[in-house]
Amino acid sequence: MKSTENVIEPAETRSVNPKIFTMWLFIVSIIMLFAAFTSAYLVRKAEGNWVEFEMPSLFSYSTGVLILSSIMMHYSLLAAKKDQFNALRMSISITFVLGLLFLVMQFYGWIQLVEMNVYFVGNPSGSFVYVLSGLHGLHLVSGLVVLIFALVAAFRLKINAKQLTQIKICATYWHFLDALWLYLFVFLLINN
Amino acid sequence: MSTATSHAEEVHTHDHSHDHEHEHHELNFWTKYVFSTDHKTIAKQYLISGILWAFIGGSFSIIFRLQLGFPDMQLDWLRPILGEWIDEGGKLDKEFYLALVTMHGTIMVFFVLTAGLSGTFSNFLIPLQIGARDMASGFINMLSYWFFFLSSMIMFASLFLETGPASGGWVIYPPLSALPQAMPGSGLGMTMWLTSMTFFIISSLMGGINYICTVINLRTRGMTFTKMPLTIWSFFFTAVLGLLSFPVLLSAALLLIFDRSFGTSFYLSEIYIQGQALPNMGGSPILYQHLFWFLGHPEVYIVLLPALGMTSEIIATNSRKPIFGYRAMIGSMMGITVLAFIVWAHHMFVTGMNPFLGSVFMFLTLIIAVPSAVKAFNYITTLWRGNLIFTPAMLFSIGLVSLFISGGVTGIILGNSALDINLHDTYFVVAHFHLVMGAASFFGLMAGVYHWFPKMFGRMMNKTLGYIHFWFTFVGVYMVFFPMHYIGIAGFPRRYYSFTAVGNDGAAAFTDMNAFISIAAIITFTAQAIFAWNFFYSIFKGKLAPQNPWNSNTLEWTAPINPEHGNWVGEIPAVYRWPYDYSKPGAEQDFIPQNVPFSATKSSNLPEEEAEIAKEKDIDGLLGAQNESYNR
Numbered sequence A: 001m002k003s004t005e006n007v008i009e010p011a012e013t014r015s016v017n018p019k020i021f022t023m024w025l026f027i028v029s030i031i032m033l034f035a036a037f038t039s040a041y042l043v044r045k046a047e048g049n050w051v052e053f054e055m056p057s058l059f060s061y062s063t064g065v066l067i068l069s070s071i072m073m074h075y076s077l078l079a080a081k082k083d084q085f086n087a088l089r090m091s092i093s094i095t096f097v098l099g100l101l102f103l104v105m106q107f108y109g110w111i112q113l114v115e116m117n118v119y120f121v122g123n124p125s126g127s128f129v130y131v132l133s134g135l136h137g138l139h140l141v142s143g144l145v146v147l148i149f150a151l152v153a154a155f156r157l158k159i160n161a162k163q164l165t166q167i168k169i170c171a172t173y174w175h176f177l178d179a180l181w182l183y184l185f186v187f188l189l190i191n192n
Numbered sequence B: 001m002s003t004a005t006s007h008a009e010e011v012h013t014h015d016h017s018h019d020h021e022h023e024h025h026e027l028n029f030w031t032k033y034v035f036s037t038d039h040k041t042i043a044k045q046y047l048i049s050g051i052l053w054a055f056i057g058g059s060f061s062i063i064f065r066l067q068l069g070f071p072d073m074q075l076d077w078l079r080p081i082l083g084e085w086i087d088e089g090g091k092l093d094k095e096f097y098l099a100l101v102t103m104h105g106t107i108m109v110f111f112v113l114t115a116g117l118s119g120t121f122s123n124f125l126i127p128l129q130i131g132a133r134d135m136a137s138g139f140i141n142m143l144s145y146w147f148f149f150l151s152s153m154i155m156f157a158s159l160f161l162e163t164g165p166a167s168g169g170w171v172i173y174p175p176l177s178a179l180p181q182a183m184p185g186s187g188l189g190m191t192m193w194l195t196s197m198t199f200f201i202i203s204s205l206m207g208g209i210n211y212i213c214t215v216i217n218l219r220t221r222g223m224t225f226t227k228m229p230l231t232i233w234s235f236f237f238t239a240v241l242g243l244l245s246f247p248v249l250l251s252a253a254l255l256l257i258f259d260r261s262f263g264t265s266f267y268l269s270e271i272y273i274q275g276q277a278l279p280n281m282g283g284s285p286i287l288y289q290h291l292f293w294f295l296g297h298p299e300v301y302i303v304l305l306p307a308l309g310m311t312s313e314i315i316a317t318n319s320r321k322p323i324f325g326y327r328a329m330i331g332s333m334m335g336i337t338v339l340a341f342i343v344w345a346h347h348m349f350v351t352g353m354n355p356f357l358g359s360v361f362m363f364l365t366l367i368i369a370v371p372s373a374v375k376a377f378n379y380i381t382t383l384w385r386g387n388l389i390f391t392p393a394m395l396f397s398i399g400l401v402s403l404f405i406s407g408g409v410t411g412i413i414l415g416n417s418a419l420d421i422n423l424h425d426t427y428f429v430v431a432h433f434h435l436v437m438g439a440a441s442f443f444g445l446m447a448g449v450y451h452w453f454p455k456m457f458g459r460m461m462n463k464t465l466g467y468i469h470f471w472f473t474f475v476g477v478y479m480v481f482f483p484m485h486y487i488g489i490a491g492f493p494r495r496y497y498s499f500t501a502v503g504n505d506g507a508a509a510f511t512d513m514n515a516f517i518s519i520a521a522i523i524t525f526t527a528q529a530i531f532a533w534n535f536f537y538s539i540f541k542g543k544l545a546p547q548n549p550w551n552s553n554t555l556e557w558t559a560p561i562n563p564e565h566g567n568w569v570g571e572i573p574a575v576y577r578w579p580y581d582y583s584k585p586g587a588e589q590d591f592i593p594q595n596v597p598f599s600a601t602k603s604s605n606l607p608e609e610e611a612e613i614a615k616e617k618d619i620d621g622l623l624g625a626q627n628e629s630y631n632r
């Protein structure tokens, strides 16, 4: 596998690095997935028979946590560009922990929903909240996997000012997942 | 190819890349033929899987055609294959009939004409025609095939379930598909259908992302967008369509899975089954149709565009003429790609949607006829007064043009929201989409196989068998699908086991015609054995292929006859001109390959092309950067 990749897979000489470009295309497909869900939400809502309820308060806090993690992610990238390895390790670890924290908070947000008698099985207005937050969570798990690879690489000094591709991919994906949740949350706040 | 080797001065960096070439060639059987990352091997895997699926899917249609054409026939002789699906009376089981129709549609649309067509030719031709050593990511490409394989296996296994495979039509509308109680096929069969399709979507997305990324990033020096062959343009647009629409199908499928397995009510509302009310409240089955057709309509173009692209290439080559309206072709494909996303509701005219909305979608639908017609005219004008060379690939391409036109015309009729009230879900629709999508794309697939077989396997297919195969298929397809228009107009609905209540004694009046269609179908299907034999025999025993059997201009014919992983030995050729310099006045030969610089063809250059000579230095100057990108 290794030698094949060396020969076949081109490195960054072109205007866009193919790996980062691939990540963007992947992001486009995720955007379409959620665009479909949110359009489905609107179409379904327009048909009436729609139970309204408050968003769980934890979702607001978890949103804050996710934004914070994005800031830390950005800080990691800056640190990597300047070869500040300690700062890099520190901030990328914090990003990871905040990501985990976000997931835990989302889960407790679901528990709050259940306490409000909004269940996964029931009126679609509630089911949609579970589906949107759940699938976002699932994607965040994949984001954590990407992050853990970058984290390990950072601890092994494989990320530095000359080798930025990995952390760039990781940061792009992470910021995207952050923005995606912001979109979903605002969408739900407005339309619920 | 004298032209390919004429750049002796470029060979200096060649040794380096050559060494690399050899390192990874000590591959064992598994890495070479099975878990290969070579785009050419992956393409062949897709092709052979597609062919096998085509025979399975085709045989299903023969079985249900027997029922439709000869409703009284004794089918006991099928019992060794179908077992219990032939009931005691020697008749085809009614539920299994629906399963066959569903599986036929699913297999043909997704496994044969999406994976088998796009998967094969996008994989095979993109790197070879744009001048790349492989896809952007060989690994993701390999995963893409194996996800498809997994998806295939799950679908295949579902055929053997006691309750049968999914049976609600290839569009699997809820509530029929959402409730296991609704029909046997909505049980485990539907679960497996959804699982299989989920893997299929993942596979398509991985493939598509790779195609787009490769086309944008890995073109050889000089290969600007406006020098790309139309094949590449079509694969590119196909991949864009897939990237934007398959996730939507995934969302539709996921919500259906939640409804089926967890009891949510996205699509289900106030349903009684056998007198019992289900708990589901507040869902909307129409919502599913919107989501499905948002993929479903682009999907029909995902199936057709690659065929159109390959046909452009084959028709230009074998007419020995430049393609007529190169930019108009790109423009119309772009138009089709955009419009494909805003016409989906023409599949839903009779769902009770707002008639005003219906008119909007009718208007948008009819606009699609414009770029489609542009393409049809361009094919015809390319053929017009060309030096036609009737290779089997050329015949299949011309066949495609014919089918595309005769099927497209009925699209305009169906696109009328008032006429569609009468025609919706009848055999008229079946005739329409089989001609314009099924048969046309199938012809594109066949044209592609006949044309690029020498590049794939280094051998030629037998021409005579190719001609026989073509005529059987061409005449056969028309005999099968043309009469269906009349049956549809007479009011025969599709996906019905038997016709006991068609008005005006229609069933009796059309008995002969139905029998005729079935016989034609059997003949056409049987004729495909000629192809199968020709294909598999020629892989091993065919005549050895020359370097450039069709005197074609595109880059793949400059690669060795049996290219290794990495495609070109030494430098990848540069590109100086568009791919359609056929029969250029003043040229020595009637074709000038893309890698021949204008400075070498002074006698045939047009005035404005003299200016291109100055740019050749710039193009050659990119060599270092290009090598760099592979040798890091």
Ligand code: HEM
Residues within 6 Å of the ligand: B171, B300, B301, B303, B304, B346, B347, B365, B366, B368, B369, B372, B408, B409, B410, B411, B412, B413, B414, B415, B416, B420, B423, B424, B425, B429, B432, B433, B436, B437, B438
């Ligand atoms: C001039 C262009 C076209 C127009 C105006 C058009 C219009 C339509 C309309 C209105 C329907 C719905 C009929 C109904 O269910 O009552 C339909 C069905 C269909 N069309 Fe077309 N069409 C066009 C071209 C194409 C092309 C190029 C393809 C494939 C490559 C295609 C494939 C299909 C398929 C697969 C269906 C049936 C799907 C199903 O119900 O299972 N059409 N078309």
Ligand SMILES: [Cu+2]
Residues within 6 Å of the ligand: B296, B297, B300, B343, B344, B346, B347
């Ligand atoms: Cu359509």
